[in-house]
Amino acid sequence: MTASTPLIQVLLPLIDDLARELPEAERYRRLLDALFSLMPCDAIALLKLEGDQLVPLAAIGLSADVLGRRFQIADHPRFAALLQARGATRFAADCGLADPYDGLVACHSGYLEVHDCLGCPLFIDDRPWGLLTLDSLDPARFGQIALENLEAVARLAAATVKAGERMSSLARRVEDEHELAERFREVAGMAQRIELIGQSEAMARLLGEIRLVSESDLTVLITGETGVGKELVAQSIHAQSSRARRPLISLNCAALPETLVESELFGHVRGAFSGAVGERSGKFELADGGTLFLDEVGEMPLPIQAKLLRVLQSGQLQRVGSDREHRVDVRVLAATNRDLADEVRAGRFRADLYHRLSVYPLHVPPLRERGRDVLLLAGNFLEHNRPRLRVDSLRLSAEAQAALLGYEWPGNVRELEHLIGRACLKALARHPQRPKILSLTAADLDLPAAMPTVLPVAAVHEMPLMPLRDATDAYQRQLISTALERHSGNWAATARALGLDRANLNRLAVRLGIK
Incomplete structure (x- = not known):
């Protein structure tokens, strides 16, 4: 700890924060700011344990894309060792275990390998919650830190986290049925990790709307450009709804010929058409009690739109070739990259179906309106590609980060994901021997330069x-x-x-x- 900063002077504001209602991000930032002034280090991070991965919640001194990464514990032996310990652990400078932050710690000359690493697990109610990590470019930096002092600070950090989580829990009014569904999925091992990554104002608004509409059974029309993640939004709505324990069934309306759409939606009986050798349930029946996601609904043929409207209004359907009615209880989520209001005016989409689908319209913002979210998403995709390329660390150069921020992303998140994958292969091809730290340059990204915003x-x-x-x-x-x-x-x-x-x-x- 530094002699210039008295311990009590740093801890008192943190103790006051325990009883103060703060946004989670702000609470974690204040915590790390305080610890950074106490501990002589170049980087500090708070990571939360979620299943088999660690999710960074806040960081100081690390590359901006770190907050978008998701560290699989099985791929990072240092993190695994920290989680298995009950107290603080310092790794020797010559430790053979790869450091997850190699190439991601910022300094005046760029991003270098980590040389000294210290970490401590956080426990809440005697259960592992996450990690507090400190890193330094000086291999002798942490020799002056008493590990018991770090453990004491870690206990205060755990108390801060616990207070923040309890306040957030009280602030969220979650229905009992929703909570029971969440517990059911956890016990049964069915919980699927669905995460929309981003910290921009546009994403905060979207996540707030998703939480709001998930508590209802309203039909939702999800709009947005190609590649923005409309299907992921639909998955998130279903996962947070009271129907989460029931199936989410998807149908891409643009991927089927017109002759098969009706059968896919409503099913058919034996002999209904050539090739119908037996009875078959449609997507509506498969989704009974759960959610049906209709992707690219604007591509649905007009004759099928009338039959879909009838099911939405009455909850009753007929299989192709049958007169028998089937009653279903299905929540419908639909998505399109078209302007359905324009399609209605052009006569290509039924007005009554449009109004029935857009009970709650939900617009997913394009990537160019999400600011620095592009770096978080890039970090997430880099971490996905790192084990595939068998390198210890993948990082973005400062020029590459600037190129990502300056591009307009007509293909949105999908374009970014594919671009990062290609750039990783290009960067690897430049090295005759597989490097320990692989840096992506602006040339690897091969993005067009941003258009000037003002006239020369x-x-x-x-x-x-x-x-x-x-x-x-x-x-x-x-x-x-x-x-x-x-x-x-x-x-x-x-x-x-x-x-x-x-x-x-x-x-x-x-x-x-x-x-």
Whole structure:
């Protein structure tokens, strides 16, 4: 501990925080700020144990993408050793175990290998909750720290975590049935880890809406561009709902020929059509009591839309080739990257079905509107690729991080996932021998440079002088036209990209002569 910072001066605010209602992220940040001033180190992190992986909740001195990583314990022997210990553990500088943070600790000259590592498990109600880790680039740094002092600090950290979790639990009004479903899945070993990664305001709003709508049985229409994660949102809604113990059945409406969609949805009886050699239950019957997710619902043929509407309204269906009614209890979640309101106006989608599906519309923001979430997601994908490439550490250079932040991501999260996979292979190909730490450069990502947000000074001087109103109109006309071209003529997507209400954009486009 540093002589310049009295222990009591640091601990008193933390003790006060135990009785204060704070957002979890802020509580953890204050905790690490205090510990960082007490412990001479280059990096410190708080990780939570979730099943067979460790999830970083807060970190100081580590690369920004660390908070998006999910460390599988089986892949990281140092983390496994820390979790098995009851107290603090210091790893020798010549320890042969790979360090999970190699290449991720920031210093003035970049990101280097870790040389000194110290960690302590956190226990809540005598059960392992997670880890507190400290790292230094100086191999002798932690020789001056008494391990019992770190253990005492770890107990205070555990108390801070426990207080935060209890306050969060009280703040969440979870229905009894929902809680019972969660316990059922845990006991039966059926819990599926569904996580939407992100800390941006856009993601915070989305997660709040998911929690809200999950408590109801409303039909939800999930909209958003291709690759934003609409199916993951549907899985999250189902997992948090009272139907979680029942099945979630998915159907991609665009992946089937029109002749098979009805049979897939409602089932068929023997002899209903050529090839129907026996009875078959449809997706609705398979999802009885649970949730049916209709992906790309905008691709559904018009004749099938009428039959789907009937099931949504009455809960009754008929298998193809049968007159017998079957009653089902199914919650429907639908997703589309189309503007269904436009499809209704064009006569390609039934208005009554559109209104029945969009009882609760839920828009998933594109990646370009999520700010630094791109780094968290990149970190998550890097950690997935690391064991596949058999390297100890995968990291992003500063230039690569800047390239990720400057790109507009027309393919969104799916594009990012594929790009990271390709970039890892490109980076590996540059090394004749497999390196311990593999760094991805901007060249490995091969992203186009970001468009300038302002006109160069020379271009401004070359512009003809005109009244300010005319110049503003000309700039708006150019900006809207460029955005419209980038979004393939989709006015709804253009309005979202420009941060405008669609009706306001339509009026502006008419005034400017674009529409």
